[in-house]
Amino acid sequence: MRSKYLIIGNSAGGIGAAEAIREVDKSGSLTIVSDEPYPAYSRPLISKYLTGERTLEGMLFRPAEFYSQNNIVSLLGKKVEGLGLESHTAELDGGERIVWEKLLLAPGGMPIVPRIKGIGERGVFTFTNLDDAKAIDGFLDNASKALVIGGGLIGISVTEALVKRGIEVTIVEMKETILNTILDEQASLMAEEALRQAGVSIVTCHTVAEISGGGVVRGVTLDDGRGIPCDLVVVAIGVAPRIELALGAGIKVNRGIVVDRYMATNHPDVYSCGDAAEAYDFVYGVNRLTPIWPNAYVGGRIAGLNMAGIKAEYPGGTAMNSLNYFGLDIVAAGMAAPPDEDGCEVLSRQNNGIYQKVVLRDDLVMGMVFVRDIERSGMIFSLMKDRVNVGSFKQALLADDFGLVSLPRELWQERLETSPSRLVPQPAMPAEAVEDFAGE
Amino acid sequence: MKKVYVREEVCIGCGLCQVYCHTEHSRSKDIIKAFKREIPRLLPRIRVERRGEVCFAVQCRHCAEPWCVYSCLTGAMRKDPASGRVIVAAESCIACWTCLMACPYGALTRDTANRIVAKCDLCPGQAMPVCVANCPNEALVLSEVEAK
Numbered sequence: 001m002r003s004k005y006l007i008i009g010n011s012a013g014g015i016g017a018a019e020a021i022r023e024v025d026k027s028g029s030l031t032i033v034s035d036e037p038y039p040a041y042s043r044p045l046i047s048k049y050l051t052g053e054r055t056l057e058g059m060l061f062r063p064a065e066f067y068s069q070n071n072i073v074s075l076l077g078k079k080v081e082g083l084g085l086e087s088h089t090a091e092l093d094g095g096e097r098i099v100w101e102k103l104l105l106a107p108g109g110m111p112i113v114p115r116i117k118g119i120g121e122r123g124v125f126t127f128t129n130l131d132d133a134k135a136i137d138g139f140l141d142n143a144s145k146a147l148v149i150g151g152g153l154i155g156i157s158v159t160e161a162l163v164k165r166g167i168e169v170t171i172v173e174m175k176e177t178i179l180n181t182i183l184d185e186q187a188s189l190m191a192e193e194a195l196r197q198a199g200v201s202i203v204t205c206h207t208v209a210e211i212s213g214g215g216v217v218r219g220v221t222l223d224d225g226r227g228i229p230c231d232l233v234v235v236a237i238g239v240a241p242r243i244e245l246a247l248g249a250g251i252k253v254n255r256g257i258v259v260d261r262y263m264a265t266n267h268p269d270v271y272s273c274g275d276a277a278e279a280y281d282f283v284y285g286v287n288r289l290t291p292i293w294p295n296a297y298v299g300g301r302i303a304g305l306n307m308a309g310i311k312a313e314y315p316g317g318t319a320m321n322s323l324n325y326f327g328l329d330i331v332a333a334g335m336a337a338p339p340d341e342d343g344c345e346v347l348s349r350q351n352n353g354i355y356q357k358v359v360l361r362d363d364l365v366m367g368m369v370f371v372r373d374i375e376r377s378g379m380i381f382s383l384m385k386d387r388v389n390v391g392s393f394k395q396a397l398l399a400d401d402f403g404l405v406s407l408p409r410e411l412w413q414e415r416l417e418t419s420p421s422r423l424v425p426q427p428a429m430p431a432e433a434v435e436d437f438a439g440e
Numbered sequence: 441m442k443k444v445y446v447r448e449e450v451c452i453g454c455g456l457c458q459v460y461c462h463t464e465h466s467r468s469k470d471i472i473k474a475f476k477r478e479i480p481r482l483l484p485r486i487r488v489e490r491r492g493e494v495c496f497a498v499q500c501r502h503c504a505e506p507w508c509v510y511s512c513l514t515g516a517m518r519k520d521p522a523s524g525r526v527i528v529a530a531e532s533c534i535a536c537w538t539c540l541m542a543c544p545y546g547a548l549t550r551d552t553a554n555r556i557v558a559k560c561d562l563c564p565g566q567a568m569p570v571c572v573a574n575c576p577n578e579a580l581v582l583s584e585v586e587a588k
Contacts, residue, residue, distance in 0.1 A: 016510070042513055042514045042515065044513045044514070044534075044536070045513070045514060045534065048534065058531075058532075059514075060515070061514065061515040062515055293511070293513050293538070294507075294510060294511035294538065294542060297510050297511070298507075298510050298511075301510065320511075320538075320541055320542075322536055322537045322538040322540070322541050324535065324536055324537065329537060329550070331537065331540070331541050333541065374537060374540060374541070374550075375540065375546060375549065375550065376546050377540065377541050378540050378541050378542060378543040378544060378545070378546050378547075378548070379544060379545065379546045381541050381542070381544075382543075382544030385544075386544075401489075401490075401491075403487070403489040403491075403498070403546065404489060404496075404498060404545065404546070405489035405490065405491040405494055405495070405496065406491065409494075412496075413448075415544060415545060416445070416446060416448075416496065416498065416501075416545075417445065417501070418445060418446055418447065418448055418496075
């Protein structure tokens with residue numbers, strides 16, 4: 001079959017691209033292929049599937065009629081086996097061949113599974129897609145204790161779901177604090193406290209050396225020889241970009257598929273986005289992996305616009321996460337913990353369980369962490385994203401009354417689009433309802 | 441689309457917009473009940489900022505490029521293609537607050553009691569958003585967006 005646009009991947013990036021393409025080109029044939037058999041669903045909601053709070057219907061990222069309404073052919077549960085760049089083709093596992101004009105690689109990531117003894121035992125799971133959640137769900141009836149390897153987002157997410165299911169959870173984290181790639185030490189410690197209060201055991205600075213069983217998981221042994229009995233193990237040490245298709249086709253790959261500011265790979269008709277892509281990070285000023293949902297969607301959107309012939313530049317993305325585990329709201333973005341404190345200025349404040357921090361370098365916002373009081377984080381994030389020099393008002397960034405009004409006049413006027421000459425009140429109310437105090 | 445703009449030069453920061461917004465988005469639509477008796481409280485979707493004599497109200501800008509929509513993890517936040525309004529589907533919102541971090545205006549509020557993000561909906565069913573209709577100084581105006 002022929003398809004003007006072929007999108008590999010049916011999650012945030014693929015849908016972002018499809019929606020952008022349809023804004024521009026209503027009729028060009030558009031096909032989405034995914035090896036998952038489900039219509040686009042929200043991956044972050046798999047924890048709510050595991051707790052029973054959501055069914056697949058309640059997890060759908062777009063309405064069920066999305067594909068038909070947008071004239072999209074969806075090939076779900078199909079795997080792309082190989083790409084031909086010269087021939088502009090994709091080979092599917094059923095032997096089908098698709099001829100495309102523009103291709104998007106949005107295949108996401110694959111959970112990293114360490115090669116330790118016992119990893120093949122029944123009761124060892126990963127937790128990145130709906131099938132993982134289903135598999136764990138089907139295993140819980142006879143389980144009371146779980147061990148989660150890795151204290152990152154996925155590890156904490158599955159931990160919360162398991163705790164809600166009445167499972168006793170131990171997290172084993174290799175580094176000194178959980179969530180260490182996302183948060184700074186202080187926020188990590190606050191998150192740990194929230195987990196411990198919910199009854200979660202946390203072991204840091206250790207790894208799992210082996211999983212013991214004999215068919216089914218019975219426990220693990222840590223690197224110091226300590227044994228921890230458990231009925232299931234969730235491996236959550238990280239996700240690696242799925243780059244095999246790109247590599248096989250000779251597309252430029254570093255840690256992820258390398259894209260330019262238009263989300264194009266080194267092949268002009270092939271684009272990439274999402275967890276598989278290495279795209280521009282505006283904090284670091286270089287291409288990096290930033291495997292988070294919003295960046296996948298925005299990257300996909302930019303790719304889609306360009307694929308449909310509208311030149312659009314990716315503004316860049318950076319790590320940004322909003323966490324709400326065990327009742328604790330945390331927002332963090334950019335360099336929450338700058339790798340090199342030299343040259344960085346850290347503003348922070350802490351009281352009554354509230355913690356706020358902004359990292360500056362040369363008066364540009366490089367990172368932020370907000371715990372509990374997160375309402376103003378969006379304004380700070382946008383200053384970071386727009387690379388605004390905050391030198392003249394940085395004392396206000398963490399003040400209680402920080403707002404747009406704290407910015408220089410030109411900045412808030414621009415943001416609120418309030419050039420006074422342009423705005424004329426429109427009388428649309430019945431006259432008797434208006435009491436005129438304006439005196440103009 | 442039409443949306444609400446502020447004329448800072450005549451805004452005195454009285455906060456009436458917030459009072460009327462709160463009341464409009466309450467269950468009773470009664471000013472006293474909305475403030476004193478409704479539990480869980482529904483929140484105003486407009487914020488008044490004041491610094492010295494400079495003051496203005498801020499609410500959702502219903503952006504042409506809505507970062508909150510792009511960032512939404514569940515598809516709850518969307519831009520209605522017909523009206524241009526950015527709206528949130530209550531049943532899909534998981535109160536993850538990713539949109540809060542994505543909004544450059546701080547225009548989104550955590551409604552923690554109802555586990556949903558609270559935002560300006562331009563008062564559907566009203567001829568004029570109540571913040572505009574009740575501003576004593578015509579400091580809030582409903583106006584057409586400049587063509588991009």
